[in-house]
Amino acid sequence: xxxxxxxxxxxxxxLLPIGLGPAGTNRLAWTAEDHxxxxxxxxxxxxxxLLAERDPAGSLWAxxxxxxxxxxxxxxxxxxxxxxxxxxxxxxxxxxxxxxRLPRPVAVxxxxxxxxxxxxxxxxxxxxLVGRLDIADALARRDGDGISMxxxxxxxxxxxxxxxxxxxxxxxxxxxxxxxxxxxxxxxDAGAPAGVVAGLAARLRLAxxxxxxxxxxxxxxxxxxxxxxxxxxxxxxxxxxxxxxxPGVVATATRLLSEPNALTTVAGEVRMWVDVRAPSGGDxxxxxxxxxxxxxxxxxxxxxxAEVTVASRSEAVxxxxxxxxxxxxxxxxxxxxxxxxxxxxxxxxxxxIPAGMVFVRNATGISHAPQxxxxxxxxxxxxELMLDGLRMLTGT
Ligand SMILES: [Zn+2]
Numbered sequence: 001x002x003x004x005x006x007x008x009x010x011x012x013x014x015l016l017p018i019g020l021g022p023a024g025t026n027r028l029a030w031t032a033e034d035h036x037x038x039x040x041x042x043x044x045x046x047x048x049x050l051l052a053e054r055d056p057a058g059s060l061w062a063x064x065x066x067x068x069x070x071x072x073x074x075x076x077x078x079x080x081x082x083x084x085x086x087x088x089x090x091x092x093x094x095x096x097x098x099x100x101r102l103p104r105p106v107a108v109x110x111x112x113x114x115x116x117x118x119x120x121x122x123x124x125x126x127x128x129l130v131g132r133l134d135i136a137d138a139l140a141r142r143d144g145d146g147i148s149m150x151x152x153x154x155x156x157x158x159x160x161x162x163x164x165x166x167x168x169x170x171x172x173x174x175x176x177x178x179x180x181x182x183x184x185x186x187x188x189d190a191g192a193p194a195g196v197v198a199g200l201a202a203r204l205r206l207a208x209x210x211x212x213x214x215x216x217x218x219x220x221x222x223x224x225x226x227x228x229x230x231x232x233x234x235x236x237x238x239x240x241x242x243x244x245x246x247p248g249v250v251a252t253a254t255r256l257l258s259e260p261n262a263l264t265t266v267a268g269e270v271r272m273w274v275d276v277r278a279p280s281g282g283d284x285x286x287x288x289x290x291x292x293x294x295x296x297x298x299x300x301x302x303x304x305x306a307e308v309t310v311a312s313r314s315e316a317v318x319x320x321x322x323x324x325x326x327x328x329x330x331x332x333x334x335x336x337x338x339x340x341x342x343x344x345x346x347x348x349x350x351x352x353i354p355a356g357m358v359f360v361r362n363a364t365g366i367s368h369a370p371q372x373x374x375x376x377x378x379x380x381x382x383x384e385l386m387l388d389g390l391r392m393l394t395g396t
Contacts, residue, residue, distance in 0.1 A: 002380075003094075004380050008093060012085075012093045024079075026079060026082060027078050029078050029119070030058070031118075034156065037077040050064055050099070051065065056163055056169070057129060057158075059109060059128075061108070061109050069171060070106050071173075071176075071390060073099060073107075073386065074095045074110055074176070076110055077089055083369065084370050084371065087115075087367050090360065095179065097387075098387045104396045120141065123347075131167035170352060174354075175354035175393070176346055179358045179359075179379075183367040185364070186365075188363050190336070193377070195336075195359045196331065198324065199318040199350075202283065208270075208271070209307045210270040210306045211269050211305045212269065212304035214265050217265055226268075226304050228258070232270040234294065234297070235298055235306075239276075240253075248339075251275070255273040279316065284313065322393070329388065356389075360378050361378045
């Protein structure tokens with residue numbers, strides 16, 4: 001039977017209220033809301049005759065009673081703070097609809113802490129699974145209330161000491177497909193309910209540290225200042241101009257900490273972070289070089305010291321060509337593949353096993369906010385695309 005809007009709505013109905021408040025959905029990792037979502041997952045699994053398990057990283061698996069390795073479908077159930085209803089959740093709901101219809105048994109997975117909203121540990125579950133998680137660093141992180149991740153995991157019933165055992169579970173998977181809300185208006189602009197993702201953009205995070213001299217903002221003449229914030233501001237503008245001058249590249253000064261951050265003091269020290277995403281690693285190199293030049297120029301001009309370091313970098317991910325071809329078979333021949341500028345569990349898994357993604361149209365392009373919206377009919381069409389693709393891939 002075809003997957004319909006009603007199937008998607010029915011599957012989502014139990015999940016939508018979990019963590020929903022006046023400002024949006026709050027389903028952060030290792031919380032009571034996260035636990036309630038795991039209960040929802042267990043019920044869906046049992047309905048399908050799948051066995052609900054939790055891997056050493058706390059990711060939820062619904063596995064068939066058949067020898068692996070299996071193909072798996074899924075996404076994540078956690079949200080950002082005051083997030084929307086569909087990011088992640090829709091992919092898990094749709095995954096159960098797909099799993100219910102495939103003749104060949106497949107697993108459903110909800111990866112733990114994909115958003116990383118509580119401890120700044122995005123794609124936690126999938127990175128643990130592929131063995132690319134800095135475990136000691138992650139466990140030592142603390143949330144806004146000072147609770148360490150290790151303690152939070154223990155409270156949620158997951159033993160943090162078991163994390164090293166997570167990669168042993170990867171061998172159970174033949175491949176992974178993820179359905180996700182489009183976080184742009186690209187599909188809406190194209191008038192398409194669903195699309196196939198070619199890969200994920202390369203990503204770079206730069207940290208800028210400017211050291212000037214704190215001084216009285218009234219009594220210090222303009223020419224005697226070493227204004228760290230002014231130098232940082234010049235870099236903010238340079239970041240924007242660098243991206244604007246290079247097609248396909250986005251770059252943003254996202255976070256800025258100014259010291260002493262007082263009303264009558266020239267800023268003595270600034271720390272700033274820059275987020276860059278681009279189709280290729282070469283684009284990242286270009287922007288990084290430009291930011292370093294801009295920081296050096298701003299430092300020379302303003303009499304401050306400026307240092308740029310790479311906080312993190314991940315290369316572009318290309319999804320498995322076989323999976324993409326199988327998924328594209330259900331689309332019009334002129335449908336263009338999408339390049340995704342956000343991080344996803346499927347992108348992490350793609351380093352080790354065949355993986356792919358299907359996006360669902362989002363009329364506003366908004367995500368990570370309560371305004372994010374998907375029409376159930378579009379989600380059903382995307383789930384059908386994934387179902388047909390998996391039929392092809394599993395030869396059924
Ligand atoms: Zn997501």
